[in-house]
Amino acid sequence: xxxxETKRERFVSVDLQKTEEGYNxxxxxxxxxxxxxxxxFPGYYKVKHSNKLTIKRxxxxxxxxxxxxxxEFNLVIISYSGxxxxxxxxxxxxxxxxxx
Amino acid sequence: MxxxxxxxxxxxxxxxxxxxxxxxxVYAYWIDNPFFCSASAWRVPKNMKWKDFVxxxxxxxxxxxxxxxxxxxxxxxxFDQEFNPSxxxxxxxxxxxxxxxxxFKPA
Amino acid sequence: xxxxxLTLAQKYHxxxxxxxxxxxxxxxxDIYPYAEYEGIxxxxxxxxxxxFRMTVEAYWKYQAEKDRRFYAILDGFIxxxxxxxLSDARYLNSIKLFIQGVTxxxxxxxRGFAFVAxxxxxxxxxxxxxxxxxxxLRHTQIEVHAGSNFNKYYDGFHSMTLMHDRxxxxxxxxSYFDDAVTAGPFEYVTAISFSFEYALTNLLFVPFMSGAAxxxxxxxxxxxxxxxxxxxxxxxxxxxxxxxxxxxxxxxxPIIQRWIDKWWWRGYRLTSLVGAMMDYMLPKRVMSWxxxxxxxxxxQILEGLFRDLExxxxxxxxxxxxxxxxxxxxxxxxxxxxxxxxxxxxxxxxIPKEEEMEWLAEKYPRTFNxxxxxxxxxxxxxxxxxxxxxxxxxxLPQLCQVCQIPMGFxxxxxxxxxxxxxVEYEGEIYHFCSDGCKWxxxxxxEKYVQAWLPVHEIYKGNCFAEPPKGPDDVVPQVLKWYNxxxxxxxxxxxxxxxxxxxxxxxxxxxxx
Numbered sequence: 001x002x003x004x005e006t007k008r009e010r011f012v013s014v015d016l017q018k019t020e021e022g023y024n025x026x027x028x029x030x031x032x033x034x035x036x037x038x039x040x041f042p043g044y045y046k047v048k049h050s051n052k053l054t055i056k057r058x059x060x061x062x063x064x065x066x067x068x069x070x071x072e073f074n075l076v077i078i079s080y081s082g083x084x085x086x087x088x089x090x091x092x093x094x095x096x097x098x099x100x
Numbered sequence: 101m102x103x104x105x106x107x108x109x110x111x112x113x114x115x116x117x118x119x120x121x122x123x124x125x126v127y128a129y130w131i132d133n134p135f136f137c138s139a140s141a142w143r144v145p146k147n148m149k150w151k152d153f154v155x156x157x158x159x160x161x162x163x164x165x166x167x168x169x170x171x172x173x174x175x176x177x178x179f180d181q182e183f184n185p186s187x188x189x190x191x192x193x194x195x196x197x198x199x200x201x202x203x204f205k206p207a
Numbered sequence: 208x209x210x211x212x213l214t215l216a217q218k219y220h221x222x223x224x225x226x227x228x229x230x231x232x233x234x235x236x237d238i239y240p241y242a243e244y245e246g247i248x249x250x251x252x253x254x255x256x257x258x259f260r261m262t263v264e265a266y267w268k269y270q271a272e273k274d275r276r277f278y279a280i281l282d283g284f285i286x287x288x289x290x291x292x293l294s295d296a297r298y299l300n301s302i303k304l305f306i307q308g309v310t311x312x313x314x315x316x317x318r319g320f321a322f323v324a325x326x327x328x329x330x331x332x333x334x335x336x337x338x339x340x341x342x343x344l345r346h347t348q349i350e351v352h353a354g355s356n357f358n359k360y361y362d363g364f365h366s367m368t369l370m371h372d373r374x375x376x377x378x379x380x381x382s383y384f385d386d387a388v389t390a391g392p393f394e395y396v397t398a399i400s401f402s403f404e405y406a407l408t409n410l411l412f413v414p415f416m417s418g419a420a421x422x423x424x425x426x427x428x429x430x431x432x433x434x435x436x437x438x439x440x441x442x443x444x445x446x447x448x449x450x451x452x453x454x455x456x457x458x459x460x461p462i463i464q465r466w467i468d469k470w471w472w473r474g475y476r477l478t479s480l481v482g483a484m485m486d487y488m489l490p491k492r493v494m495s496w497x498x499x500x501x502x503x504x505x506x507q508i509l510e511g512l513f514r515d516l517e518x519x520x521x522x523x524x525x526x527x528x529x530x531x532x533x534x535x536x537x538x539x540x541x542x543x544x545x546x547x548x549x550x551x552x553x554x555x556x557x558i559p560k561e562e563e564m565e566w567l568a569e570k571y572p573r574t575f576n577x578x579x580x581x582x583x584x585x586x587x588x589x590x591x592x593x594x595x596x597x598x599x600x601x602x603l604p605q606l607c608q609v610c611q612i613p614m615g616f617x618x619x620x621x622x623x624x625x626x627x628x629x630v631e632y633e634g635e636i637y638h639f640c641s642d643g644c645k646w647x648x649x650x651x652x653e654k655y656v657q658a659w660l661p662v663h664e665i666y667k668g669n670c671f672a673e674p675p676k677g678p679d680d681v682v683p684q685v686l687k688w689y690n691x692x693x694x695x696x697x698x699x700x701x702x703x704x705x706x707x708x709x710x711x712x713x714x715x716x717x718x719x
Contacts, residue, residue: 101649101650101651102651102653103651103653103654104244104245104246104391105244106240106241106244109653109654110653111653111656111657112656113633113635113656113657114656114657114658114659114660114663115635115658115660115663115667116635117635119667120666120667125663125666127605127638129605129627131624132623132624133623134543134578134582134615134617134623134624134625135582135585135589136547136600137540137543137544137546137547137548137600137604137613137615138544138604138605138613138614138615138625139604139605139614139625139627140600140602140603140604140605141602141603141604141605141606141662141663141666142602142603143666157602160601160602161600161601161602164589164591164598164601165585165589166585166588166589167585179629197636198635198636199635199636199637199638200636201605201627201629201638
């Protein structure tokens with residue numbers, strides 16, 4: 001029998017494309033979520049937080065230098081872990097434990 | 101548990117014994133030797149003699165293992181029951197049936 | 208006075224629920240004949256909400272932009288002869304498996320979601336399923352376009368749909384999706400949107416696509432990430448539908464749990480092919496199967512998702528613990544199977560190079576050197592009459608009745624043997640690779656007794672281009688029926704390798 005190694009961590013995360021836009025969204029996330037951590041992989045970033053990630057339109061716009069619709073998030077997101085607790089014109093919130 | 105459906109869901113098994121007529125499918129497995137990535141499958145006559153069956157699976161497949169020729173004699177199992185097949189008996193006489201598995205390892 | 212702009216939420220409500228109507232001259236039951244027979248009870252469809260708040264208008268806009276970006280990258284790659292700058296032509300064998308095995312599933316998913324979009328009585332999920340149906344068709348198209356460029360230069364890309372219907376290892380993905388589309392709409396959504404999209408496609412579309420980027424294949428990375436960005440919406444559909452069903456009626460809970468138990472294991476067995484692609488077929492590797500499994504399944508799914516579902520009375524899938532026990536064996540078992548039968552496959556395999564074996568030993572310190580390395584050493588000694596200086600399994604394998612993979616999954620409690628299970632049902636015997644597949648059979652034996660198992664079909668004479676002229680003509684006639692031409696055998700005796708060397712003969716970097 002071979003022993004099984006397991007170490008588990010609970011977090012919410014979002015995987016973003018490593019593109020110019022993806023990078024701007026990443027910078028906005030890091031600014032608004034100071035405890036978030038980034039892992040880099042070829043082609044994508046993985047941003048993690050122990051319980052919640054907020055993406056704010058205003059902050060993304062300040063990095064983009066142009067208007068940004070929160071639905072444009074569809075163009076940079078690859079995957080995520082958690083729930084979309086909120087998604088409106090001003091912000092997107094990803095966290096666990098939300099009721100519908 | 102039955103399949104939930106809007107009609108009576110019942111179909112004959114695709115590979116049932118009768119489809120193979122006088123032949124059966126037999127699987128073979130070399131115990132403790134994962135060099136062969138899974139048990140093998142053979143379509144053979146029910147009335148094939150045991151020695152011919154063994155010659156076929158060893159000759160075509162299991163003899164490819166460089167360690168095969170080091171083995172002088174084999175211990176056999178039908179499913180998980182040990183059994184001592186005699187060479188001249190047929191598969192049917194030895195109790196093999198459609199989709200039986202025979203396993204073997206060096207004695 | 209200018210009208211105030213609608214908010215995202217208002218727009219979403221107007222363009223989904225606002226477009227639905229109550230029928231007057233036809234009964235709802237006649238319109239939605241599949242809505243009740245699975246036993247799912249719904250009190251109020253309006254409780255369902257799409258967090259993405261996607262409307263048709265926004266859908267066209269963003270999907271068109273995604274396509275424009277993809278085709279710009281594909282064109283650039285083609286114009287720059289990008290295929291010559293791949294890490295190594297061996298890499299493309301993983302993409303052959305993808306095109307043959309996954310792309311036809313995208314098309315089936317398109318059909319499946321069209322069915323769901325027609326037959327779910329709620330306008331919210333119907334709209335989401337309609338978008339997903341179009342997404343899946345888009346994925347099929349961009350994958351075919353990306354593959355068609357490689358088809359000009361490499362073997363294995365020329366006949367994906369025919370192969371998907373016929374070739375032995377492709378019956379694994381085919382039978383998986385056939386199982387899903389022959390279920391009712393609620394089981395289908397739980398199977399594909401929830402179990403597959405939320406839990407498993409991350410493994411396929413994130414670390415594997417990152418591997419494509421790392422090996423110089425930008426079109427594949429781009430279609431992968433472009434598809435997976437839709438996948439985020441699909442994951443949300445899966446999660447929302449499941450939570451919605453669980454909240455609607457307590458009687459739904461055991462039904463959903465049983466579907467999660469079944470579809471976790473079905474999807475996990477299917478995804479084992481990706482494990483082999485990641486650990487063995489990528490010349491430059493990003494992360495191992497085990498590492499991706501720990502990140503995307505153990506952390507995100509078990510620690511994340513399933514803790515979130517506890518309050519509904521849902522527990523982790525029945526055979527999840529077995530998947531965790533198998534994580535240091537799975538990719539090695541599957542590659543060894545693919546390696547053994549490469550004489551009958553539309554891709555090439557090879558003995559890993561020494562530095563690749565070292566990587567495998569480092570990533571799998573408990574298993575690779577102990578249980579797998581010696582097989583490749585032996586494979587160099589065990590010659591057959593076939594092309595390639597190494598071993599092939601000259602015979603046909605026993606297949607699992609449910610997942611249809613050759614029965615080669617190591618028993619972690621007895622690592623020199625494979626798990627073998629069987630049951631007798633109505634006088635016939637059925638064999639299984641695992642307790643998971645056996646359990647699935649026992650839930651619905653009537654479904655799986657009909658399985659089209661490639662090995663048995665060959666033995667019934669159903670897979671020959673023409674009747675074989677003798678024992679030596681059996682395999683050639685099967686290969687002809689599969690439309691496998693020069694696509695098989697070891698990489699180092701392939702046309703791909705010969706061409707790759709020729710195209711790079713002036714470069715010092717060619718891999719030999």
